[in-house]
Amino acid sequence: MYDYAVLWEWVLIAARWTHVITAVAWIGSSFYFIALDLGLRKTESLPPLAHGEEWQVHGGGFYHITKYLVAPDFLPEHLTWFKWESYATWLSGFALLVLFYYLGAELFLIDPTVMDLEVGQAIVISLCSLALGWMVYDGLCRSPIGRHPTALMLVLFGVLVAMAWGYTQVFSGRAALLHLGAFTATIMSGNVFLTIMPNQRIVVADLKAGRRPDPKYGEIAKQRSLHNNYLTLPVIFLMLSNHYPLIFATQWNWLIASLVFLMGVTIRHWFNTRHARKGNPHWTWAATAVIFLLIAWLSTAPMRASAPEDxxxxxxxxxxxxxxxxxxxxxxxxxxxxxxxxxxxxxxxxxxxxxxxxxxxxxxxxxxxxxxxxxxxxxxxxxxxxxxxxxxxxxxxxxxxxxxxxxx
Structure with missing residues (x-):
């Protein structure tokens, strides 16, 4: 008969595997639709109200995809919604946060050399920070600055840098970077659950009622989807960071985490530009390499030892x-x-x-x-x-x- 530690280890394995599977599904569909959207072409043969079309080949067959900014004059009986990948990824990720960092707070979450917290205090700070992240982000998107994409992205980057530093002043290095990933992933899932899906439901309800939907709902959803696209790679990096002390257990771990977001932007900019058929901005790979080398150099700073010595x-x-x-x-x-x-x-x-x-x-x-x-x-x-x-x-x-x- 298995003992408790072995059974618990298999619970953790199952939770992590579930999280990886759902994350792969969400990231895959997200990357695909952003690439599809950027590659749409306007042709003379487009149906009324259509915004663009794309021909693709895969698996031995051809696909003809047409996008409507608002919606066609009719709504088909079968409509596929892309939402469960996001929900399952966040829920399984939160389950991992509970299993590893809340139930194992003394080992993984709290570092007395950083801040001597009680387990309950650390968990409350963790939960409140995730909720606060969504409220700040959503408030900025809805504010006047939200109408200026570049300015909004710069302000959001400042928020992420501040959170990176703040987490390292409260939690262990391992937990700090993991929480920054959870903070960002909560924003991404919040975009789907609280903005994109409600807007799509409004559009569908208008169509069923015979009303012409307001195109603003599609524009808002597109903005949030693009944000998710640029945030995905940094979140993956941060979720993997807990396996590498050179990332989480160094003096400049918060700065390393901040620079990772810049790498996410440079990498995705190359792919997005290519998908939009606007050239090959190879400078982005040079910029990514420079940022990565800077991160590697910063990681050589002395690591903070969190294990007790006496x-x-x-x-x-x-x-x-x-x-x-x-x-x-x-x-x-x-x-x-x-x-x-x-x-x-x-x-x-x-x-x-x-x-x-x-x-x-x-x-x-x-x-x-x-x-x-x-x-x-x-x-x-x-x-x-x-x-x-x-x-x-x-x-x-x-x-x-x-x-x-x-x-x-």
């Missing part, structure tokens, strides 16, 4: 693991088999930082990472990689006994 810093479950029977034996095993890599200054050739920013040089650090050690080196043989440090089966069994003596 027993006095341990609280909650970590303290229980440190007091458990067999802990000293496990600490000796881990420091002998793992600390050559998981150290502030790794001794293994080619490693300049501890993998995943996990340090295992002191008993306190080992107690803090109890669950990871159990899953990676006890239950599975993932660590040490390739068993390069020759961890014995008996040592793995000792890790399992120690962990289960506390976790059950």
């Amino acid at each position: 027993e006095a810093a341990l609280t909650g479950s970590a303290a229980r693991f440190a007091r458990a029977e067999g802990f000293q034996d496990v600490a000796d095993i881990v420091m002998g088999r793992c600390s050559m890599c998981h150290a502030a200054e790794p001794g293994w050739d080619g490693l300049h930082w501890p993998p995943k920013n996990v340090q295992l040089e002191t008993p306190a650090q080992i107690a803090h990472e109890a669950r990871r050690i159990y899953l990676q080196a006890g239950i599975s043989h993932a660590m040490p990689p390739g068993n390069l440090s020759f961890m014995e089966p008996g040592e793995r069994a000792a890790i399992v006994r120690w962990y289960r003596s506390v976790a059950g």
Whole structure:
């Protein structure tokens, strides 16, 4: 029978897999429709009220697509709505936020060296920040500045930079960048749920009632869709950032996150320009490379170590693991088999930082990472990689006994 830690790990795997699947579906449809919209052509054969058409070939067949800015004179019985991809992506992403960062707040969300928060306080700040992000963004889009696309994008970039810095002053580096991604993804899903879909429903209702829909609803939806298009790549980067300490655990992590949004703009500008048949702005790739190199340079700043360094810093479950029977034996095993890599200054050739920013040089650090050690080196043989440090089966069994003596 599986123990709790293994079952919980599979819950996390299922949640993450669901999130990836739904995100791929949403991003795919979003990129496709932006490319389609930019590639539309006006021809003499267009039907009345049509804005443009596009011929495409895929899967052995040809597709003839026509776009109406308002709507045709008739509405077909079958109308496909693209919304569930967005909703499922946000819901599964929020589930991951709860499972990893709220239920594991002491390990992933809170860093006492940044701000010493209670778990409840940290969760409230997290939730309020996501709601605030949508309200600020939506307010700016509806304000007079919303009628000036370039000015609006500059102001929104300023908001994102401010949030990047703000999150790093409250949460751990890992959680800060993840939250910036969630902050942006909430705006994107809010665009679909609270703006694009309601506007489309108004248009459909007008058509069914025999009224001519106001074209402003389509224009607003197009603006929000374009924003989502430019925000997608930075969100993907931020969601992956928690796997790379050189991104989240450095002094300039907030600036790195901010520059990622600029890379998203330069990359998408090339694709959007190409789809619109307006040339090949290759300078965007040069700009992207320069920004990426700047990010890599910034990442060499000293990393902030968030793991506790002494027993006095341990609280909650970590303290229980440190007091458990067999802990000293496990600490000796881990420091002998793992600390050559998981150290502030790794001794293994080619490693300049501890993998995943996990340090295992002191008993306190080992107690803090109890669950990871159990899953990676006890239950599975993932660590040490390739068993390069020759961890014995008996040592793995000792890790399992120690962990289960506390976790059950």
